[in-house]
Amino acid sequence: MLVLAIETSCDETAAAVVRDGRTVLSSIVASQVAIHAEYGGVVPEIASRRHLESIVPVVEEALSASGVSLSEINGVAVTQGPGLVGALLVGIAAARGIGAAMSIPVTGVNHIEAHLLAAFLEQEIEFPYLALVVSGGHTHLYRVEGVGRYSILGQTIDDAAGEAFDKVAKIVGLTYPGGALIDRLAASGDPKGVKLPRPLLHDGSCNFSFSGLKTAVLNWVQKNPDGKSGQPLQDLCASFQSAVCEVLAFKTAMALERTGIRRLVVAGGVACNSGLRREISVLAASRGVELYIPAPALCADNAAMVAVPGEYYLSERVATINGFDALPSWPLDRIKARFAERA
Structure with a gap:
């Protein structure tokens, strides 16, 4: 099956052609980072307008x-949620238009589900596995039993890890998006240079909290304006990143122990972070756990990952949830509802 996949959940306009949900024939991403950097974050209205301008050229590219013509495409998979409603609607409208024009089926895909399964584009993974999804809007631990079969083991109770990275970057005067800049500065800093908390580390749950850590950085900066402490910015970035990664690894280790699962997938934009990759790799090696972390291009938002669950739903003729409404909030535990009715 040749699937055309479309992703417009936030500020990347992306399209890909994937064979059988595994082989990527093309993956095109038009980023809006430079546009939104001026505002220090994504502006939904601007993102939507930019998607409207980019969607046709990106699909054509x-x-x-x-090397595949539109007449050869067997189905279209599009991100239906979660995400910015205006941005989602652009992708959904394009997918439905292509489906109607070519008389081919179209299916909606959950953005987080796509991240959970992105690693299949590089190698096969045996179910069940544990998945840590870390992005700007999500920090969750899932038990993955199969496509469409997910259970939440833990989640953030406030800020997502990626959101915390961007907010801390803003606090210390870095430009948007700040996560990659913090990672770069942390490489030459002392992770023990600034004492920062590890929220919820020993509360007995697999949940996360990063708002207190963000506030601790803000308080430190306010007490040490203009670098009066003599502590270099690199040390603060390294200390913050170390705190986040330590919490993520600790909670993941707890989930592995409680479930007994020996396979771990780490996905989402923050999975590009070198500190997290290093911390999780040490954890996996020490416990004899099979670790799968997709290449950075597959961790960031892209359309190729949408084709993995998309191909399955198209092949199984599974109904798209709520027709084709954009679902800005779409918890994965609602995925099972789509199996109740066959298309």
Whole structure:
């Protein structure tokens, strides 16, 4: 099956052509980072307008790069949620238009589900496995039993890890998006240079909290304006990153122990972070756990990952949840509802 996948949940306009939900023939991403950097974050209205301008050229480029014509496409998979409602609607409208014009089926895909399964584009993974999804809007631990079969083991009770990275970057005067800049500065800093808390580390749950850590950084900066403490910015970035990664690894280790699962997938934009990759790799090696972390291009938002669950739903003729409404909030535990009715 040749699937055209479309992703417009936030500020990347992306399209890909994937064969059988595994082989990427093309993957095109048009980023809006430079546009939103001026505002220090994503502006939903601007994102939506930019998607409208980019969606047709991006789809055309994906088809051209794959060497596949639109008439050869067997189905379309599109991100239906969660995300910015205006941005989602652009992708959904494009997918439905292509489906109607070519008389081919279209299916909606959960953005987080796509992250959970992105690693299949590089290698097969045996179910069940544990998945840590870390992004700007999500920090969750899932038990993955199969496509459409997910259970939440833990989640953030306030800020997501990626959100905390961007907010701390803003606090210390770095430009948007700040996560990658913190990672770069942390490489030459002392992770023990600034004493910071590890929220919820020993509360007995697999949940996360990062708002207190963000506030601790803010308080430190306010007490040490203009670098009066003599502590370099690199040390603060390294200390913050170390705190986040330590909490993520500790909670993941707890979930592995409680479930007895020996396979771990780490996905989402923050999975690009070198500190997290290092911490999780040490954890997996020490416990004899099979670790799967997709390449950075597959961790960041992209359309190729949408084709993995998309191909399954198209093949199984599983109904798209709520028709084709954009679902800005779409918890994964609602995925099972789509199996109740076959298309």
